[in-house]
Amino acid sequence: MAEPRPRVWVSQPLYADIEARLDEWFEVTRTPRITDHAPDAIAAALADADGALVTLNDRIGAAEVAGAKRLCAVANVGVGYNNLDVDALAARGIVATNTPGVLTETTADFGFALMMAAARRITEAEHWLRAGRWQGWGFHQLLGAEIHGSTLGILGMGRIGQGIARRARGFGMRVLYHNRNRLPEAVERDCAAAWLEREALFAEADHLVLVLPYTPANHHIVDAAALARMKPTATLTSIARGGLIDEDALADALQAGRLAAAGLDVFEGEPAVNPRLLACRNVVLTPHIASASLPTRRAMVSLAVDNLVAAMGFGPDAGRPPSLVTPPTAT
Numbered sequence: 293m294a295e296p297r298p299r300v301w302v303s304q305p306l307y308a309d310i311e312a313r314l315d316e317w318f319e320v321t322r323t324p325r326i327t328d329h330a331p332d333a334i335a336a337a338l339a340d341a342d343g344a345l346v347t348l349n350d351r352i353g354a355a356e357v358a359g360a361k362r363l364c365a366v367a368n369v370g371v372g373y374n375n376l377d378v379d380a381l382a383a384r385g386i387v388a389t390n391t392p393g394v395l396t397e398t399t400a401d402f403g404f405a406l407m408m409a410a411a412r413r414i415t416e417a418e419h420w421l422r423a424g425r426w427q428g429w430g431f432h433q434l435l436g437a438e439i440h441g442s443t444l445g446i447l448g449m450g451r452i453g454q455g456i457a458r459r460a461r462g463f464g465m466r467v468l469y470h471n472r473n474r475l476p477e478a479v480e481r482d483c484a485a486a487w488l489e490r491e492a493l494f495a496e497a498d499h500l501v502l503v504l505p506y507t508p509a510n511h512h513i514v515d516a517a518a519l520a521r522m523k524p525t526a527t528l529t530s531i532a533r534g535g536l537i538d539e540d541a542l543a544d545a546l547q548a549g550r551l552a553a554a555g556l557d558v559f560e561g562e563p564a565v566n567p568r569l570l571a572c573r574n575v576v577l578t579p580h581i582a583s584a585s586l587p588t589r590r591a592m593v594s595l596a597v598d599n600l601v602a603a604m605g606f607g608p609d610a611g612r613p614p615s616l617v618t619p620p621t622a623t
């Protein structure tokens with residue numbers, strides 16, 4: 293009798309034509325509708341799976357893999373993987389992969405756009421106009437902050453941070469960054485970016501953009517003390533993870549005029565948004581869409597499929613998944 297084929301669980305409907313590549317090697321259990329899987333449903337799905345293709349909404353930790361005796365690989369569709377307890381997976385010998393690279397430029401585009409929208413008060417102006425408050429052109433109406441010629445601070449200078457830095461060159465911005473490890477000189481030159489201590493970056497930036505991965509060690513790295521270092525004319529933009537910012541402290545700063553504006557694509561309790569932020573007129577809020585373009589989302593699924601096939605020992609890269617998760621570095 294032929295060996296049974298390994299089983300793969302796909303946690304969400306993605307792109308059928310790309311997912312179909314899994315059928316060549318595996319028995320695939322698909323999820324027909326977008327589903328908010330409860331932890332016990334994930335545990336049940338993993339219990340007889342050899343591999344899983346999951347998204348950021350699917351939290352997989354020690355409890356979810358406790359009964360997953362055959363599971364050998366989890367491929368995350370996303371560059372960030374704080375939905376996976378990598379240590380718990382590693383302890384069980386389960387390989388984790390993510391999707392860096394393919395979303396870099398799309399996400400950098402969005403980060404730049406969000407920063408500009410916050411600085412130039414674009415959504416605030418639109419709400420004001422739609423509310424019928426525009427009585428005619430006004431010299432003093434809705435004055436925003438300059439982008440060109442200003443100082444951009446980037447916290448987390450991985451691929452996406454570097455993409456934002458390269459865009460900033462076209463706007464004549466001075467670019468400063470902080471990373472735990474300074475980049476090689478050639479990369480700094482290419483990005484026209486200079487390294488600074490983190491505290492100094494908060495103080496120097498006219499526009500600060502967060503692009504670093506979330507880890508428990510940098511929980512609320514932007515807290516009241518960090519915000520107090522920023523210029524009252526500055527903006528703060530985050531396309532990273534919600535847990536990096538103390539949202540109540542941010543709401544305090546925005547409401548008190550101690551920070552000019554913010555642009556947030558990610559939230560600590562998403563999809564719930566801190567009601568105090570919802571009440572701030574000077575914050576642009578978007579629902580975690582920085583990588584959301586069709587070509588990019590397709591490329592992410594394609595890379596995740598390649599990762600899973602390879603991590604499970606099949607295909608041209610058998611045993612060598614293109615993007616194995618390693619300890620967190622800037623994305």
Ligand code: DGY
Binds near residue numbers: 369
């Ligand atoms: C990621 O990939 O980590 C983004 O946050 C979602 O695309």
